[in-house]
Amino acid sequence: MTYKAMDSNAAPLYPIREVSRLTGVNSVTLRAWERRYGLIRPQRTPKGHRLYGRNDIERVERILQWLNRGVPVSQVRELLDQPETAETPAPQMGDWASQRQHVIQAVEALDTGRLEALFNQSLSLYPVGLCVAELWQPVISQLEERWGGQFGATLQRRVLESFLRTRIGTRIYHANQLNNAETVLVARLPDDSSGFWSLLMGLTASASGYRVQLIDGEVPLSEFPFAVERLGTQALLLASGHAERSDVIRRQLPRLAEQCEAPVCLVGPVARIRAGDLENSAVAVLGEDMSQALSRMRSMIDAGI
Known part of the structure; x- marks a missing residue:
């Protein structure tokens, strides 16, 4: 070497x-x-x-x-150590595909010990943003597709919810003692009962240096302006893996964005699904990729939007 x-x-x-x-x-x-x-x-x-x-x-x-x-x-x-002119190899996607399959198998087997090992290994070897984008987001999307009407689906979902809530919550807690950047409030929208996407958003934001206030439960949208003010957050990130009700997207979210002192941002699959419904609103639709969403949010904070 x-x-x-x-x-x-x-x-x-x-x-x-x-x-x-x-x-x-x-x-x-x-x-x-x-x-x-x-x-x-x-x-x-x-x-x-x-x-x-x-x-x-x-x-x-x-x-x-x-x-x-x-x-x-x-x-x-x-x-x-190859010369800079060396030809770039084709992406080797089998590694991520294999890891995703291992995680899915652990969830379906309710093997929390194996799940713990895979979770810790993935986050120790790869940057959190890349790990979330290539492993955990695809895994959750695939599982949610499989869970429709499948025997044992409710149990698998609850086990994974509990696992991620505990591990991610612990990481955010310890990171908040060290992070000195702005504080962001992360929460889920009403139809996303599992909270998977808000958990992943909170994990990514925490790894990017933000202090994260994660609300892991359903809160009426009308109460978020008060939360933003009292918690002193610079942005509100709302996540969901579902399309959400039309009333929430077309009426409640735009009203919330007008009332909040901080930017109201939409992330996760809902941002892709509902982007067209919010084009002329004050809601910032940041997309499904968590790291890219944070970059866009950073630009808004810097610009004082």
Whole structure:
């Protein structure tokens, strides 16, 4: 392996927390890339703390580029040291497809131990935004299609709800102690009783550095302006995996957007399904991709919309 960390006398070095902030890759994932795959090799202080040079940061960015092209993390190392002119391989989608199948099988078998291992593994090896987009969103979409009238569907749904609610809620709680960015309020719309999409939105926002106030239950839309004011949130993100009732979309949401002091944003499948119904309203339709939705929300906050 030809890659070498930068000499500490040649350029500034950064602690892992700063590298995480600069690249969007959490500290757990950076450590996993180092220990399990040898993708990066930071220097160490006498007390063992990791220090990263500019070339380490650039290498992390190159890793992200490969992962975004669909290359499994286990195959990235052999690509990193290729000349820049090397031909880009075709995306290897089998890795994500295999992971999705494993998760679905664990849910259908009610195997929470296996589900726990897959959840922790996915979030330790991949950036949260990529993991949500390529694994957890597709899994939930596939399961919701399978659950229509299937024996055991209600039990499977409740087990997965409980699992994600506990794990994601814990991650958000601990991240809120460290995150210093704006606070966002994340909640579900009335027809999305499972709350899957609001949970994934909360997880993605938390991993992006926002302090997240997650309301994991049904709240009348008329009460959100009060919640936004009292909680001091900079945006309200409403999620759903369903089309929602026409009255909610065409009347209640536009009214809410006019009453709220912060932007009211729609995310998840509902944003794709109902985009046309909200074209002339104050509701910001941010799309189904969670990371892209946050980028659009960021632009709105910066612009003071």
